[in-house]
Amino acid sequence: MKIILGFLSVASLATGCAQIGSSQVDQSQIYTGYSATYNETGAKLELSATFSVGNGIGTSVNLDSPSEVTADSQTLDKTTDLVNQIIYQSVASGVSSTTWQNQHVFVYTDNNGTSYSNTLTIPSAVSVTNSSGSSYSKAAGVTVHWTAAHSVQSSETLVAYISGSTTGQATGMTSSTGTVGSIQISAADLAQMPTGSAHLFICRGNGGSVSQAPKVGGSYRVSYCSASVPVTLNP
16 A cells, blocks of 8 residues: 655656765754654554755755664664655564554764654554445545544544555545544545545554754654555446
């Protein structure tokens, strides 16, 4: 299941993100970004960190020695995404509830030996309550019903997704609070979706500024994504 969390400009996709070694830049100007996500489908926990110069939208920073980043005391693997941004991450499947509900500690040490520690907590679980196997008309839109054992807070957002079995994805979002609610995915958003098998799921998340970061600052994002519910989309 693919979750689209941001928007990439055509220019970025065409040219890719520039990269630079951490030892080549002012350490106080390295912007830090951290993410912790749990996906109930596959019981997958993903922890990731990015570094850049330009407030998170500029040149991607490659950590060269002695710089390093860890999450939960484990070294993160380095990878590169479709736009050439360097991402340090750990992805684990079959993760128990006691593990993902723990606080996750990121520690970044810069080339000057200064360390920054930030603790991220993944939101409580949320579930889709639509019946498995239900059929929906694209022309009428889809109402996604949800429930949560612990009340959704005003600082959190809920995003409902419907994904085709092979291609296509549509979303709806709400800032509702409480333990039950619904999110509408409009007919207009569903227009590009193929008919046939699809899956509904919902993600609960929040983000903001980190407490410890270089002078230029840093941010975090945490989210919990529910198990998916199989449905059918009709015209």
